[in-house]
Amino acid sequence: MQKNVLILDFGSQYTQLIARRVRELNIYCEIVPFNKIPDDISSFKAVILSGSPFSVRGEDAPHPDLSKIRGKLPILAVCYGAQYFAHFHGGKVEASETREYGRANLSVIKDGETLFDGIMENSQVWMSHSDTIKELPANSVRIASTTDVLNAAYRIEGEQTYGIQFHPEVYHSTDGKQLLENFLVKIADVAQTWTPGKFVDLTVSELKEKIGDDKVVLGLSGGVDSSVAAVLLHKAIGKNLYCIFVNNGLLRKGEFESVLDQYKDMGLNVKGVDASARFLDALSGVSDPEEKRKAIGNAFIEVFDDEAHKIKDVTWLAQGTIYPDVIESVSVNGGPSATIKSHHNVGGLPDFMKLKIVEPLKMLFKDEVRRVGAEMGIDDELLGRHPFPGPGLAIRILGDITAEKVRILQEVDHIFIQGLRDWMLYDKVWQAGAILLPVSSVGVMGDERTYEKVVALRAVESTDGMTADWVNLPYEFLQKTSNTIINRVKGVNRVVYDISSKPPATIEWE
Ligand code: XMP
Numbered sequence: 001m002q003k004n005v006l007i008l009d010f011g012s013q014y015t016q017l018i019a020r021r022v023r024e025l026n027i028y029c030e031i032v033p034f035n036k037i038p039d040d041i042s043s044f045k046a047v048i049l050s051g052s053p054f055s056v057r058g059e060d061a062p063h064p065d066l067s068k069i070r071g072k073l074p075i076l077a078v079c080y081g082a083q084y085f086a087h088f089h090g091g092k093v094e095a096s097e098t099r100e101y102g103r104a105n106l107s108v109i110k111d112g113e114t115l116f117d118g119i120m121e122n123s124q125v126w127m128s129h130s131d132t133i134k135e136l137p138a139n140s141v142r143i144a145s146t147t148d149v150l151n152a153a154y155r156i157e158g159e160q161t162y163g164i165q166f167h168p169e170v171y172h173s174t175d176g177k178q179l180l181e182n183f184l185v186k187i188a189d190v191a192q193t194w195t196p197g198k199f200v201d202l203t204v205s206e207l208k209e210k211i212g213d214d215k216v217v218l219g220l221s222g223g224v225d226s227s228v229a230a231v232l233l234h235k236a237i238g239k240n241l242y243c244i245f246v247n248n249g250l251l252r253k254g255e256f257e258s259v260l261d262q263y264k265d266m267g268l269n270v271k272g273v274d275a276s277a278r279f280l281d282a283l284s285g286v287s288d289p290e291e292k293r294k295a296i297g298n299a300f301i302e303v304f305d306d307e308a309h310k311i312k313d314v315t316w317l318a319q320g321t322i323y324p325d326v327i328e329s330v331s332v333n334g335g336p337s338a339t340i341k342s343h344h345n346v347g348g349l350p351d352f353m354k355l356k357i358v359e360p361l362k363m364l365f366k367d368e369v370r371r372v373g374a375e376m377g378i379d380d381e382l383l384g385r386h387p388f389p390g391p392g393l394a395i396r397i398l399g400d401i402t403a404e405k406v407r408i409l410q411e412v413d414h415i416f417i418q419g420l421r422d423w424m425l426y427d428k429v430w431q432a433g434a435i436l437l438p439v440s441s442v443g444v445m446g447d448e449r450t451y452e453k454v455v456a457l458r459a460v461e462s463t464d465g466m467t468a469d470w471v472n473l474p475y476e477f478l479q480k481t482s483n484t485i486i487n488r489v490k491g492v493n494r495v496v497y498d499i500s501s502k503p504p505a506t507i508e509w510e
Contacts, residue, residue, distance in 0.1 A: 249276025
């Protein structure tokens with residue numbers, strides 16, 4: 001892979017955002033913890049230092065030796081990075097007298113500075129720091145200020161080292177992407193050649209070389225990541241990729257059949273395994289949410305292991321792991337810690353977990369996975385599918401689970417989701433679903449008194465599922481959906497709409 005840009009992580013909450021912005025410029029980059037600068041930096045053309053929750057003045061703050069890169073590669077030091085050079089190289093950093101969080105505007109920009117090409121004075125930038133640079137590092141010139149922050153940006157003379165106190169990576173810095181482009185393209189001369197097409201070509205040839213004639217097994221979930229991983233591997237090794245799609249009986253109505261057909265149409269070598277009864281059995285009498293998750297996880301491992309054993313001489317397990325899952329994060333309390341989910345070949349694991357692991361998407365962000373999928377011709381409908389939890393409807397049936405409850409919820413969910421599609425609302429919503437509540441309520445149908453189930457509908461807007469807000473769906477749509485559900489789904493006589501944000505609520509009810 002073309003390495004190009006190295007991002008040194010000092011533990012900022014925004015480090016991943018820096019990488020995403022850089023990738024949006026069609027430039028490939030990798031994040032490494034601040035104390036793991038690669039020995040060989042010859043494949044890199046620029047370095048970005050992230051912010052940090054630490055103060056450079058703190059004793060336990062990251063103080064790496066940057067001599068390997070300083071003066072050798074162009075450096076853009078963001079926030080903590082900018083303070084780092086000031087503190088250790090002839091300047092002065094002190095606690096800010098005023099809080100410097102949120103919006104600010106550039107008030108002065110020095111003429112002729114390439115870093116600010118195309119960026120006007122008054123441009124909004126995002127600040128998030130409690131220390132401030134009182135004196136610049138030796139041999140520096142100030143190149144921008146804001147009303148409150150005199151040393152908002154500097155350049156060290158005689159080298160391509162820049163320090164900026166604000167965060168160009170957050171959306172609120174309106175010209176942040178322009179600044180990153182100025183640094184990477186104009187100053188560091190990095191080529192903007194990282195495209196989905198290029199990724200597909202490179203990855204397919206790498207996979208061919210790595211896997212050769214070996215056999216690979218992969219569990220498909222119907223979701224975007226596993227589907228894109230499968231298509232990439234299929235391009236590389238064809239029928240030697242064995243896909244297994246397990247029906248746990250907790251998918252959406254008709255989804256197992258329709259997605260299986262879709263996979264077959266895509267030419268994948270896929271086996272559908274209907275293990276609904278086995279999962280329902282494992283869930284019998286279980287009402288605690290975490291117990292449900294455990295029961296489903298264990299049942300999946302058993303089913304997958306059984307199926308993987310039926311494939312002769314398989315040596316690889318492919319997974320749809322993506323970049324946010326593998327980035328080593330720098331912990332705030334004491335040194336960088338590896339939070340990588342690893343699959344060590346230790347005893348006690350099912351046999352399939354002792355296979356060699358291949359993860360073709362592990363350097364991609366979610367939006368890049370979608371772009372790669374589109375590049376390979378995967379259907380928009382599959383790529384645009386809402387996230388759906390692994391335990392499926394089990395965590396949307398509050399309390400214990402029975403086949404009848406699954407049937408009721410599948411019907412309700414289907415009416416809701418199909419309605420969103422019909423009303424062109426599906427793509428405006430990040431995730432949606434129905435929840436079967438463990439209460440019955442009184443109703444009246446004709447002259448009869450009813451005592452039936454209550455369902456809740458939930459639709460949220462979000463970018464990553466970490467925070468979310470309920471969607472203001474049109475009243476007419478809610479009215480129509482509620483009517484259809486109550487009229488068509490036997491056993492339900494009341495529909496409510498969840499208007500809670502996350503936090504403090506969560507997206508799922510369990
Ligand atoms: P919460 O409910 O925590 O959900 O706000 C955030 C996102 O995670 C999904 N979710 C899960 N996904 N297994 C999964 O694969 C789970 O056990 C699980 N629990 C929640 C949820 O659907 C939402 O997208």
